[in-house]
Amino acid sequence: MFALVPLVMFTLVLVIPFAQGVFYTFTDWNGGSSFDSFVGLDNYIASFQDGDFWQSMGITLAYVAACLVLVNLVAFGLALLVTIPMRGVNGLRTAFFVPNLIGGVILGLIWQFLFGQAFVKLLPSIFNPNWLLDTTTAFWAMVIVTVWQMSGYMMIIYVTALMSIDPETMEASNLDGASGLKALLFIKIPLIAQAFTISLFLTLRNAFMAYDVNLALTGGGPFRSTELISLRVFTEAFGFGNFDTGQAQAVLMFILVALAAVTQVAVAKRFEVQR
Amino acid sequence: MNPVKRTRVFLLLMAIVLAVLYAFPFVLVILNSLKDRVQVIQDPLGWPTEWKWSNFTEAIDKMDFWQALGNSLFITIVSVVLVVITSAGLAYYLQRARTRTANTIFLVLVASMIVPFQALMLPFVSFFGANGLGWSFNQLTLSIFYVGFGVALSTFLYHGFISNIPFDLDEAAAIDGAGPFRTFMTVIFPLLGPVTATVSIINALWIWNDYLLPSIVLDDTSEKTLPLRTFVFFGQYTSDYGLAMAGLLLAMFPIVIFYFIMQRKIIAGISAGAVK
Numbered sequence: 001m002f003a004l005v006p007l008v009m010f011t012l013v014l015v016i017p018f019a020q021g022v023f024y025t026f027t028d029w030n031g032g033s034s035f036d037s038f039v040g041l042d043n044y045i046a047s048f049q050d051g052d053f054w055q056s057m058g059i060t061l062a063y064v065a066a067c068l069v070l071v072n073l074v075a076f077g078l079a080l081l082v083t084i085p086m087r088g089v090n091g092l093r094t095a096f097f098v099p100n101l102i103g104g105v106i107l108g109l110i111w112q113f114l115f116g117q118a119f120v121k122l123l124p125s126i127f128n129p130n131w132l133l134d135t136t137t138a139f140w141a142m143v144i145v146t147v148w149q150m151s152g153y154m155m156i157i158y159v160t161a162l163m164s165i166d167p168e169t170m171e172a173s174n175l176d177g178a179s180g181l182k183a184l185l186f187i188k189i190p191l192i193a194q195a196f197t198i199s200l201f202l203t204l205r206n207a208f209m210a211y212d213v214n215l216a217l218t219g220g221g222p223f224r225s226t227e228l229i230s231l232r233v234f235t236e237a238f239g240f241g242n243f244d245t246g247q248a249q250a251v252l253m254f255i256l257v258a259l260a261a262v263t264q265v266a267v268a269k270r271f272e273v274q275r
Numbered sequence: 276m277n278p279v280k281r282t283r284v285f286l287l288l289m290a291i292v293l294a295v296l297y298a299f300p301f302v303l304v305i306l307n308s309l310k311d312r313v314q315v316i317q318d319p320l321g322w323p324t325e326w327k328w329s330n331f332t333e334a335i336d337k338m339d340f341w342q343a344l345g346n347s348l349f350i351t352i353v354s355v356v357l358v359v360i361t362s363a364g365l366a367y368y369l370q371r372a373r374t375r376t377a378n379t380i381f382l383v384l385v386a387s388m389i390v391p392f393q394a395l396m397l398p399f400v401s402f403f404g405a406n407g408l409g410w411s412f413n414q415l416t417l418s419i420f421y422v423g424f425g426v427a428l429s430t431f432l433y434h435g436f437i438s439n440i441p442f443d444l445d446e447a448a449a450i451d452g453a454g455p456f457r458t459f460m461t462v463i464f465p466l467l468g469p470v471t472a473t474v475s476i477i478n479a480l481w482i483w484n485d486y487l488l489p490s491i492v493l494d495d496t497s498e499k500t501l502p503l504r505t506f507v508f509f510g511q512y513t514s515d516y517g518l519a520m521a522g523l524l525l526a527m528f529p530i531v532i533f534y535f536i537m538q539r540k541i542i543a544g545i546s547a548g549a550v551k
Contacts, residue, residue, distance in 0.1 A: 005361050005422075006361035006362055006364070006365045006422055006423075006426040006430070007365065007380065007426075009361075009419060009420075009422045009423035009426065010384070010387075010423050010426050010427065011423075012402075012403075012423060013395075013399065013420050013423030013424055014387055014390065014395065014423055014424065014427075015383075015387075016398075016402060017395035017396075017398040017399040017402050018390060018394065018395045018398075020395075020398040020402060021394060021395050021397065021398040024397075024398060078290075078293070081286060081289065081290040081293070082290065084283065084286055084287075086283065086287055088287075091294075092290050092291070092294050093542075094538070095294035095295075095297050095298050096293070096294065096297055097542075098297075098298075098301075098531065098534070099297065099300075101480065101484075101530050101531060101534050102484065102527050102530060102531075103483070103484030103485070103486060103502045104484070104486065105484075105486045105502045105505060105506070106502060106505055106523055106526055106527060109505060109506075109508075109509055109519070109523055110300055110301075110304055110523055111300065112509070113303075113304075113307075113516055113519065113520065114300055114303060117315065117316065117319045117516060118303050118307075118319040118320060121318075121319055121320060122320055148297065148300075152297075153545065156542060156545050156546055157545075157546060159546075160546035205389070208391065209391045209392070209393065211393070211486070211487055212484075212486045212487070212502075215486075216506075216509075229393075230391070230393045233393050233396075233397075234393070234396075237397050243397055246397060247397050247398070250391075250393050250394045250395075250396070250397065251394055253391060253393060253394060254390060254391055254394040257389060257391055258389055261389055
């Protein structure tokens with residue numbers, strides 16, 4: 001009985017809509033509960049011929065790549081800093097983690113104000129004109145907000161991994177002459193390779209599905225130049241009423257996420273130390 | 276100072292500078308939430324010339340703060356309780372049954388975690404909507420939807436923990452005459468405390484901050500949650516940023532307080548949830 005309720009809900013909200021969703025992409029579905037005719041691959045062909053779709057795909061891939069590198073570099077750097085035994089480390093961890101507690105919409109709105117009103121006056125040489133009004137800088141504005149939001153979370157994962165390293169291992173490596181950078185590169189990083197796999201996977205998934213910050217910070221603008229794939233699917237369907245092509249693009253997005261995630265985990269597993 | 280100590284001091288300073296940078300956006304939000312609309316535009320970086328506390332009372336009015344807070348609390352609590360009970364039960368069943376069906380279900384659940392919500396959002400709306408099952412979209416159905424969306428990760432976390440609980444306990448309970456349901460409620464579930472904490476925290480943070488699903492499901496303004504309500508301050512012509520900042524601050528307040536009360540549990544929950 002207890003097992004049945006969640007399974008029924010899981011099937012209703014996830015399995016059936018997903019199956020329907022894939023099915024509808026081969027029809028001329030208009031968002032209702034039925035459709036008029038099968039159209040084969042037309043929706044996919046229409047998506048592939050749609051310049052806006054490619055632009056979204058391109059921008060999403062660039063965004064995912066930038067986030068993968070920057071979020072994890074920053075998060076790992078922070079984790080190294082806050083695992084140095086000293087007083088006040090907990091306060092520092094909190095400062096780095098708090099942005100993650102708050103929803104993407106609120107964060108996006110905060111930064112919309114910061115870029116639009118505050119930074120322009122704080123550092124006019126860098127932030128004037130408003131970053132959100134230019135296609136290139138608006139992209140980087142989005143990356144900055146994402147790094148600020150996600151790095152605290154990934155930092156926790158790296159901190160947990162770093163603290164689980166046996167102190168004796170570090171002592172032994174120290175005696176063998178590996179200290180500082182050497183110990184970091186050849187002992188610590190290989191030992192916590194699993195943490196990298198996890199954080200890279202989570203960053204990848206979150207960045208592909210990013211919607212809230214995108215909507216609240218730039219709304220996809222200027223001129224749809226920062227419209228990530230999630231927002232694009234939403235606009236295509238609810239904005240323009242193209243449910244069939246919108247759904248086809250959503251399915252393409254799923255395939256992309258799945259492929260990227262599987263590849264990433266497979267590659268990362270090869271680097272993990274066998275224990 | 277010896278070199279080791281000097282490096283430490285340098286690193287500590289660097290960490291403090293970074294922490295200040297991380298906190299800086301919040302500082303600006305707080306400062307500007309107390310300015311009037313003219314000063315925010317002219318002088319967004321300075322100290323408020325006159326402290327305009329009325330921004331907060333006005334923001335509370337404009338976003339119907341108490342109502343939105345109540346909605347967010349209701350949805351989060353109901354959903355988390357439902358997710359916890361149902362996925363603990365499901366995980367227990369799947370782990371103990373050891374049948375091929377159970378294993379397949381478990382694999383499907385794990386695989387489903389990679390499906391982005393956007394890939395099923397459109398059929399989801401038509402399937403439950405007026406042309407489909409005809410469910411009314413309100414807070415209660417939203418909570419039930421969250422059970423469906425949250426069950427995969429939660430069951431996965433419970434499953435790992437339950438596999439470490441010896442089967443002897445189930446047998447002992449069975450000998451004492453307890454059926455499977457009673458065994459689960461009185462013997463197994465109380466042992467799951469640490470995972471229940473993890474599962475609750477992960478789901479609570481997600482549901483509290485979620486935007487896309489409630490934005491689709493909740494049509495009625497009086498039912499909307501805090502994240503949805505914050506948009507009232509940002510229209511096409513945002514004129515009063517002081518008021519908007521006060522509103523954002525109010526919207527952030529509950530979760531930050533929750534964090535400071537539950538700090539240790541939240542950090543532990545996140546690391547436990549991610550490592551598995």
